[in-house]
Amino acid sequence: MKNIAVLGSSGSIGVQTLNFIAKTKNEFKVCGLSVNSNIELLQKQIKQFKPSVVSVGNQQDANKVELWCKKNRYNTKAYFGIDGLNKVATIKEVDIVLFSVVGSIGLKSLLKAIEAGKNIAIANKESLVMAGSIIMKRAKEKNVKILPVDSEHSAIFQCIGEEKKESIKKIILTASGGPFYKSNKKLSTITVEDALAHPTWEMGKKITIDSATLMNKGLEAIEASVLFGVPIEKIEIVIHPQSIVHSMVEFNDGCVMAQLSNPDMTLPIQYALSYPERRKCFIKPLDLIQTQKLEFYKPDFKKFECLKIAYDCARVGWTMPAVMNASNEIAVEYFLDNKISFSDIASIVKTMTSKHKIIKTNNIQKYLEVDENIRQQTVNLIEERYI
Numbered sequence: 475m476k477n478i479a480v481l482g483s484s485g486s487i488g489v490q491t492l493n494f495i496a497k498t499k500n501e502f503k504v505c506g507l508s509v510n511s512n513i514e515l516l517q518k519q520i521k522q523f524k525p526s527v528v529s530v531g532n533q534q535d536a537n538k539v540e541l542w543c544k545k546n547r548y549n550t551k552a553y554f555g556i557d558g559l560n561k562v563a564t565i566k567e568v569d570i571v572l573f574s575v576v577g578s579i580g581l582k583s584l585l586k587a588i589e590a591g592k593n594i595a596i597a598n599k600e601s602l603v604m605a606g607s608i609i610m611k612r613a614k615e616k617n618v619k620i621l622p623v624d625s626e627h628s629a630i631f632q633c634i635g636e637e638k639k640e641s642i643k644k645i646i647l648t649a650s651g652g653p654f655y656k657s658n659k660k661l662s663t664i665t666v667e668d669a670l671a672h673p674t675w676e677m678g679k680k681i682t683i684d685s686a687t688l689m690n691k692g693l694e695a696i697e698a699s700v701l702f703g704v705p706i707e708k709i710e711i712v713i714h715p716q717s718i719v720h721s722m723v724e725f726n727d728g729c730v731m732a733q734l735s736n737p738d739m740t741l742p743i744q745y746a747l748s749y750p751e752r753r754k755c756f757i758k759p760l761d762l763i764q765t766q767k768l769e770f771y772k773p774d775f776k777k778f779e780c781l782k783i784a785y786d787c788a789r790v791g792w793t794m795p796a797v798m799n800a801s802n803e804i805a806v807e808y809f810l811d812n813k814i815s816f817s818d819i820a821s822i823v824k825t826m827t828s829k830h831k832i833i834k835t836n837n838i839q840k841y842l843e844v845d846e847n848i849r850q851q852t853v854n855l856i857e858e859r860y861i
């Protein structure tokens with residue numbers, strides 16, 4: 475039996491992970507959970523999985539949860555904030571920590587989990603974009619596995635298998651293209667509702683907007699470069715509207731390996747948690763005859779500026795991807811609040827990244843400082859120039 479902690483258990487990946495665990499018998503024990511504010515769902519999860527430790531966003535909610543646990547005789551301790559996340563990330567008996575918090579908030583606890591020798595199932599691409607080389611270096615030193623949960627990266631991981639990274643000619647990262655790939659609509663007129671209607675995947679709000687701007691693919695290109703130790707120039711993006719081929723790897727001899735399955739996060743989640751085993755999966759089996767068409771197109775870097783920004787930032791490296799990530803997170807929040815337009819997201823990220831002077835450092839604290847400063851500066855920029 476594997477002991478597991480889930481950071482971000484009320485989000486889309488967290489919920490799907492717990493659904494999967496509930497279907498297995500005595501294979502996983504859930505020892506820790508964390509949510510930001512969805513206390514109602516957390517209580518349901520406590521009732522079902524009886525974790526020893528949980529964490530929530532603030533002290534008031536932590537008190538409320540702990541009182542509720544006492545009343546219902548659950549032996550669960552409740553904590554809050556970053557310290558709470560760290561507690562869940564480092565529970566003694568836990569073997570694997572699934573990181574599915576949204577945004578850069580998870581970075582510190584991710585490093586704590588690595589220090590504590592936990593294997594990581596990573597569904598938080600923002601931390602890898604922010605400080606990927608530091609994370610991968612520490613993981614190597616601690617002999618800890620970083621297992622991808624993102625569907626594309628799970629695909630790449632499976633395609634690479636036991637091959638050496640020197641044998642990789644290029645990684646072909648597939649993208650559904652989001653809802654506006656074929657649309658002639660002016661990007662500035664796109665509403666929040668338009669952008670939240672993703673054609674093939676059902677996900678949280680932040681990632682759905684990132685998928686519409688294609689920033690998600692930009693973040694994923696950087697994530698792939700970090701996870702597999704391949705330079706960004708060797709990562710090619712291909713639009714594949716059916717979301718059946720989840721990514722491909724081309725090797726030096728010209729062989730291209732691809733991973734195919736119906737679009738359902740259950741498979742990458744369970745592969746990360748069960749690795750190296752392949753267990754029965756309950757998703758709809760792939761029927762290629764019924765699927766009929768698998769299409770591939772070139773991405774439009776002009777229309778989807780975020781994609782170009784991401785490649786430029788990856789080439790510069792150091793603190794630049796962290797700046798891109800922080801300013802994007804803030805811009806997406808403002809867009810979701812209907813305060814800026816869809817096309818403003820790219821222009822805000824462009825402004826913030828083009829004026830940043832990179833810091834060449836391996837000190838994690840510096841990355842966290844940059845993240846915080848850029849968030850504040852992005853808020854200022856938006857309040858001054860966009861509202």
Ligand code: MG
Nearest residue numbers: 624625626694
């Ligand atoms: Mg993905």
